[in-house]
Amino acid sequence: MKPYSESCEKNQEPILAVLREIFAGRTRVLEIASGTGQHAVYFGRALPHLSWQTSELAHNHAGIRAWLDEAQLPNVLAPLSLDVDDAQWPVAPVDAIFNANTVHIISWPQVERLFAHISRVIEPGGCVCFYGPYNYAGKFTSDSNARFDAWLKSRDPDSGVRDFEAVNSLAASCGLLLQHDIAMPSNNRMLVWQARP
Template sequence: MKNYSESCERNREPILDVLRQELAETTDVLEIGSGSGQHALFLSVELPHLQWQPSERPKLIDDLRGNLRQAAENVVPAAELDVTRLPWAVESFAAIFSANTLHIMPIEAVADFFAGVGQVLLPGGKLCVYGPFNYNGKFTSESNARFDRGLKEKDPERGIRDFEQLNRFAEQNGLELLNDHEMPSNNRLLVWRKIG
């Protein structure tokens, strides 16, 4: 498997527990930044009521498509999606999921992420975002502070994002916070709903 992620294997069960609850009434989901496809492969089997739409940036799409060759029937072919190219060339969805993506995007791309979500998420639909987040401008753990330093050493535009800023982006694009789930390893799973 290309671009295999050990963290995907570690976090998939806790994510499943939350999505099973949050997406129980949902029919389809767009995954943004599917990476290796490990979440799509696992979650689509555990949540068979969902049609799962993986997506990835153009330069990574071929590897993702190769990894998804043996995917369950409810996984549709992976779509090319660069969050900075607005408007997004995808249909509307009842839910959107993204894991460990916002801290590797420049903050301008994070703003574009929420703008795109605001455009394609159906009214009443949910946005579920998993990862590490700061609160009140502070790290929630020393391990997250170390992780942030490592991100910035690779690229100064990367970094753990402040929840308050993300929530402002969400509200500017017609989303309201529903839940903030505590997850293992100092991570969270944030859930917003499209108003309307």
């Protein structure tokens, strides 16, 4: 059976509206942590000019494959096994990267490794889009994000909603310059960086 995420169902249309603009001139997207595979199918179908490469931890591949097998989209590619803890990512360079809802799930050292991988995979001038909740000036942007953070930390003390400033400074140290910080529904953001040309 295909895995299903209610939050993907809710956020996919607002995310697509942003990606239509941001990925308009792009050709090859690497999606990091594709989750169920729903986003890949939705965005890949709506943006057929893109080759959309899914990736995930190996134990989630069967679910992604179930979505891809049903959708039969020629531009959405079967998942690569990419773990942020791997020493190397065997990925050809891409001109765009998309990730949703992962930096608050993994630990901060893993976020640092994630950006190190991204800096090696993204082409000069390429575009990196991160969707999810962020804190600003050390403050939650809503009570619901504060509750979400408490819930995350009750499961894993190393997880939690990240500070925009810390993530953006990490991105800058990897040669990624902030282009947009877009308000999204349900107190989420879309952060868009461009790799140094």
